[in-house]
Amino acid sequence: MTYSNTLSVSRGYYAGRNQNVVRFSAKEHTLGPISNTIILVVLICLLGLLYLTQVTKTNAYGYQINNLQQEQAQLQTEHNNLELTSAQLQSQGRVQSSQVASTLVPVTPSGTVQQ
Amino acid sequence: MTPKYQQSNTTEKRPDNPLFKTLSRIQLVYAILILIVVLFGIRLFYVQIIHYNYYKDAALNDQLKQYQIPASRGLIEGYDGQSVVPIVLNQELYTLYADPTYISKPDNVASQIVSVIGGSASYYSQQMRATNTRYVVLATKLSADQSQKLLDLKIPGIGTQSQDYRAYPDGSLAAQVLGFVNANNQGQYGLEQAMNKDLSGKPGQVKAVTDVNGIPLAATKGNIETQPVNGDNIVTTINLPMQAQVEQILSNEYQKTKSQGLSAIVMNPNNGQIVAMANYPTYDPSNYQSVSNPILFENAAIDNAIEPGSTMKTLTTPAALDTGVIQPDTSFYDPAHWVIDGFNITDIEQDGGPRIQTIANILALSLNTGATWMLMQMSQPGGTQINQHGIDTWYNYMVNHFRLGQTTGIEQGYESAGFVPQPDMTNPSIDLTYANTAFGQGVQVTALQMAAAFSSIINGGTYYQPTLISQVVDSNGNATVNQPKVLEQHTVKSTVGAEMIPLLENVVTTYLNEGFSFMSFPSDYMVGGKTGTAQIANPSGGYYTDKYNGTYVGFVGGNQPQYVIVVFNIDPNVPGYAGAYGGQPVFADIAHMLINDSFVSPKTN
Numbered sequence: 152m153t154y155s156n157t158l159s160v161s162r163g164y165y166a167g168r169n170q171n172v173v174r175f176s177a178k179e180h181t182l183g184p185i186s187n188t189i190i191l192v193v194l195i196c197l198l199g200l201l202y203l204t205q206v207t208k209t210n211a212y213g214y215q216i217n218n219l220q221q222e223q224a225q226l227q228t229e230h231n232n233l234e235l236t237s238a239q240l241q242s243q244g245r246v247q248s249s250q251v252a253s254t255l256v257p258v259t260p261s262g263t264v265q266q
Numbered sequence: 267m268t269p270k271y272q273q274s275n276t277t278e279k280r281p282d283n284p285l286f287k288t289l290s291r292i293q294l295v296y297a298i299l300i301l302i303v304v305l306f307g308i309r310l311f312y313v314q315i316i317h318y319n320y321y322k323d324a325a326l327n328d329q330l331k332q333y334q335i336p337a338s339r340g341l342i343e344g345y346d347g348q349s350v351v352p353i354v355l356n357q358e359l360y361t362l363y364a365d366p367t368y369i370s371k372p373d374n375v376a377s378q379i380v381s382v383i384g385g386s387a388s389y390y391s392q393q394m395r396a397t398n399t400r401y402v403v404l405a406t407k408l409s410a411d412q413s414q415k416l417l418d419l420k421i422p423g424i425g426t427q428s429q430d431y432r433a434y435p436d437g438s439l440a441a442q443v444l445g446f447v448n449a450n451n452q453g454q455y456g457l458e459q460a461m462n463k464d465l466s467g468k469p470g471q472v473k474a475v476t477d478v479n480g481i482p483l484a485a486t487k488g489n490i491e492t493q494p495v496n497g498d499n500i501v502t503t504i505n506l507p508m509q510a511q512v513e514q515i516l517s518n519e520y521q522k523t524k525s526q527g528l529s530a531i532v533m534n535p536n537n538g539q540i541v542a543m544a545n546y547p548t549y550d551p552s553n554y555q556s557v558s559n560p561i562l563f564e565n566a567a568i569d570n571a572i573e574p575g576s577t578m579k580t581l582t583t584p585a586a587l588d589t590g591v592i593q594p595d596t597s598f599y600d601p602a603h604w605v606i607d608g609f610n611i612t613d614i615e616q617d618g619g620p621r622i623q624t625i626a627n628i629l630a631l632s633l634n635t636g637a638t639w640m641l642m643q644m645s646q647p648g649g650t651q652i653n654q655h656g657i658d659t660w661y662n663y664m665v666n667h668f669r670l671g672q673t674t675g676i677e678q679g680y681e682s683a684g685f686v687p688q689p690d691m692t693n694p695s696i697d698l699t700y701a702n703t704a705f706g707q708g709v710q711v712t713a714l715q716m717a718a719a720f721s722s723i724i725n726g727g728t729y730y731q732p733t734l735i736s737q738v739v740d741s742n743g744n745a746t747v748n749q750p751k752v753l754e755q756h757t758v759k760s761t762v763g764a765e766m767i768p769l770l771e772n773v774v775t776t777y778l779n780e781g782f783s784f785m786s787f788p789s790d791y792m793v794g795g796k797t798g799t800a801q802i803a804n805p806s807g808g809y810y811t812d813k814y815n816g817t818y819v820g821f822v823g824g825n826q827p828q829y830v831i832v833v834f835n836i837d838p839n840v841p842g843y844a845g846a847y848g849g850q851p852v853f854a855d856i857a858h859m860l861i862n863d864s865f866v867s868p869k870t871n
Contacts, residue, residue, distance in 0.1 A: 165465075206485040213484025227338075227356050238352045238435035243510040 337467030340497030368423025454663030467497035523838035535721030538730025577801030578706030730755035770794030790868035794819020797845030816848025
């Protein structure tokens, strides 16, 4: 059975007498140069988009790291200030002039327990 | 239909046919576009190929930022009882600056600034009128609050800049031991200078393509970002309450004796650690710029080498004992004067005349003739002459055993090596020179050298390198303990140290018996020492006849000496001998303080 007969049979249901059936070429379908170009361009665009997304994402992380570093520096400054305040509150001069210190009296040891 | 074709044909042939015109315009536009594209192409070729390097560099210059991330300077800490507390910290403060080109009404701006930080409006206004600069500093050391308030005013041309400063919660405490950090972040004097490298750390580095705000773009290849390594924290051996009290004692004595200056060291003779080191007068390191006399920056205890006077006998005696030419109970005939190289060597207090004397009396009565006699014994046992052997022996003890004439290596800037005369036998007055060194003239030592040498005697012969550092803690919190470093293992025999202790306790008892009531100490403690009254060399030759330095070298302890105390009082105005009345009271005050505040453990049997 030839291909055309097959067609005739298969399309016989639709084809009436003396009516031409559609010719069908056995040639393979291939994409034309324009389609190829368009697909290539689209692919390149997609890849470019993907690259831009990744770069943007990486940079966004970079900004996030930078913000965290700034926050860390700020907290470190705060920590330093608190440490300084703590040291000032415990300083020799402050302790010496405190109310508690003013009530202390000098005592010279008069002896020690001998064992 | 035909006429249409005809018309059409006719139209096509007409030179002013609109279609023909349209086509020509399109072609023209195409041509122009192609021309533009070609021009762009040429330009791009020129820019990107021919001038590639130039534009690449220009772009990198614009986008590539390279700067250092400063490392945080390490803290300096000390002992407050059992715990470690900071004595030098960092504080972020702000500098207020102005760009005069942006300021049109300096008076108005000045009054706004005054409303936030105070100060002189006329000064600010005058600064902002400067015409030859775009950067003038209006104020420094502003707090974060003040900085923010100033920025909130949103005055064009006014800005603040953060800067790290050293902060001293204890004010001027141990100022000369600590030193300060100058505007270039370099340690000056004291620990800050000696340990500058460790304290400074290592700055980080950023080399990266950045955005317009200077923030590195993480996606760029080749970015370099190394984090700074903060400086090490230095834990000193300084006992802060003790240091504060020693400074107070020096301050009181300074007022009392109106001297040129005082230095005192309290050292642990059993490991070389300095637990207190003070000088008076002193300064406030947080305001070092206002100090007009730079001598105040110097730690006189380590850089002021003076002739120590009779405290030197605490070294001469053990040297003679160590060589075996004398024993602690040796007695000898003291002629009350020696003539050496044509000069008379006498005692300051010539009472009693020629008589039999003892080693104990050489120290208790501070006999220069006795010290000279010991040098004679080192020359020739039983002799009364000084010879090369004696000079070489004594020089060897001074330089190689007691390490005089060289720096100790303590972690301080500008340590002095002092001076020991060379045993040059061609010098016609070498005998006299060395006789003088036996009782502390003609030789120069620092208080620290004296403390370290004396410590090595009373601890039984081990010379520990004096140190101010207990631990070094790196930025990761890893602590390196500074182990005691032995520089000389046998300065003297251990028996010599044991022999010296009662001899020096006897000196204290002698003074107490002579009416120096402040030299009375509880019997549970051992206290010994020696005064020194030294003539002061006149720069124009000879010695002043009315100026003396008062020195004292002693120890305090329980079963064994726990602290060595050295006092140098420079030219005190006291009624009696500078050593007894200018140095000894300071020693006594410090020794009492150490006992009263339980820094010293009493005897247990």
